[in-house]
Amino acid sequence: MQADATEKRMRELMLAALDGDAAAYRRLLAELTRYLRPWFAKRLSPSHASHAEDLVQETLLALHTKRSTYDRSRPFTAWLHAVAHHKFVDHVRRHAIRPTVHLDDDAPIFAFDDSAHAADRRDVDAVLTEVPERTADLIRQTRIEGASIAEAAARHGISETAAKVSIHRGLKSLMNRFAGGSK
Amino acid sequence: MTNELIDRLSAELEPTPERALEKRLWLALSIGLVGTILIGPLVLDVLVGRPFGGAWGNSMFWGKLAYTIGLGTLGLIAVPALSRPDQYRIWPLLLAGALAVLALIVGTLGWMRSDWAMSVLMGGTALVCPWLIIVTAAPLLAVLLGMMRRFAPASPTMAGLAAGLLAGGFGAAAYAFYCGETSMMFMATWYSLGIALTALLGAIIGRYLLRW
Numbered sequence: 001m002q003a004d005a006t007e008k009r010m011r012e013l014m015l016a017a018l019d020g021d022a023a024a025y026r027r028l029l030a031e032l033t034r035y036l037r038p039w040f041a042k043r044l045s046p047s048h049a050s051h052a053e054d055l056v057q058e059t060l061l062a063l064h065t066k067r068s069t070y071d072r073s074r075p076f077t078a079w080l081h082a083v084a085h086h087k088f089v090d091h092v093r094r095h096a097i098r099p100t101v102h103l104d105d106d107a108p109i110f111a112f113d114d115s116a117h118a119a120d121r122r123d124v125d126a127v128l129t130e131v132p133e134r135t136a137d138l139i140r141q142t143r144i145e146g147a148s149i150a151e152a153a154a155r156h157g158i159s160e161t162a163a164k165v166s167i168h169r170g171l172k173s174l175m176n177r178f179a180g181g182s183k
Numbered sequence: 184m185t186n187e188l189i190d191r192l193s194a195e196l197e198p199t200p201e202r203a204l205e206k207r208l209w210l211a212l213s214i215g216l217v218g219t220i221l222i223g224p225l226v227l228d229v230l231v232g233r234p235f236g237g238a239w240g241n242s243m244f245w246g247k248l249a250y251t252i253g254l255g256t257l258g259l260i261a262v263p264a265l266s267r268p269d270q271y272r273i274w275p276l277l278l279a280g281a282l283a284v285l286a287l288i289v290g291t292l293g294w295m296r297s298d299w300a301m302s303v304l305m306g307g308t309a310l311v312c313p314w315l316i317i318v319t320a321a322p323l324l325a326v327l328l329g330m331m332r333r334f335a336p337a338s339p340t341m342a343g344l345a346a347g348l349l350a351g352g353f354g355a356a357a358y359a360f361y362c363g364e365t366s367m368m369f370m371a372t373w374y375s376l377g378i379a380l381t382a383l384l385g386a387i388i389g390r391y392l393l394r395w
Contacts, residue, residue, distance in 0.1 A: 020198035068203035
């Protein structure tokens with residue numbers, strides 16, 4: 001289960017942080033930010049989207065000042081979820097905001113993370129194993145990482161035309177394989 | 184913005200001891216109890232004119248002590264159970280309520296056997312007893328609520344109620360040393376009322392003070 005792996009990693013970071021490990025603490029806070037931002041954003045209407053960042057900060061601050069209330073024998077993600085939920089309810093009440101998701105809807109925080117869609121990235125990697133390695137690299141660099149064809153070609157020491165042909169063939173074969181043929 | 188906050192917080196990080204919440208609670212209890220015990224000689228004896236050991240030698244003295252310390256202990260269990268964001272266990276409070284009801288039933292039976300004599304219910308101090316219990320409990324309640332501001336209760340009101348039960352129970356136990364009443368019905372009514380009012384006070388203050 002991915003959630004269990006998240007819990008295990010986060011809890012280890014939290015326990016290290018409670019023992020005074022500042023590096024682990026920094027990593028924990030940075031990782032939590034990635035989960036909290038989309039979680040709050042989903043719960044606010046678009047006109048209040050700017051509040052998500054405030055809520056992330058309020059939650060990190062609460063984690064900091066209230067960290068002694070974390071019982072080390074219990075799941076960390078559940079504790080953090082309760083803190084974030086409390087901050088959200090409090091914020092919504094104080095600002096008289098109409099939330100887009102019902103207050104009692106307790107969708108788990110750790111279901112989504114906005115680190116460039118990790119799951120999508122895994123899918124792309126899996127698909128790209130179907131074409132030759134150099135072609136896969138070229139496609140990744142030009143179509144995902146945003147490099148120009150000239151840059152990608154230079155990196156592999158081939159001409160721009162050869163790179164274009166290679167990318168085109170690669171994409172065509174992937175279309176045939178996964179999309180039932182290109183149109 | 185958020186990155187600056189992360190930098191600041193991780194620079195400020197200090198180690199948190201294990202069971203930090205419980206340790207803080209014990210510290211607050213020790214300090215607060217000193218204050219509550221001092222109310223005895225300073226206020227109850229000197230100002231109100233109640234000598235220490237008013238009901239020495241009477242079996243009801245031990246009954247009062249057991250009842251009040253029992254309620255206070257349930258409060259002591261309830262405070263940590265209600266001071267965390269991810270925990271909300273109210274069974275100690277429910278148990279305290281059941282204990283009070285039980286005391287009232289036993290008291291009423293005793294009162295019935297004494298043919299509903301008004302003196303059994305009212306004693307000589309019924310109208311001051313609850314107020315003096317609140318006064319005796321006040322230092323403990325203040326220290327407890329002050330310390331609990333560092334906690335993060337799922338419900339500030341319920342956490343305050345638990346603190347009030349803890350302070351009220353131990354406050355009433357301290358008061359019992361200066362109380363000469365010897366009837367079960369008196370204790371079940373007026374002691375319970377004093378402790379309940381202290382708990383209510385804790386809930387009202389907690390609702391605002393323990394917000395986070």
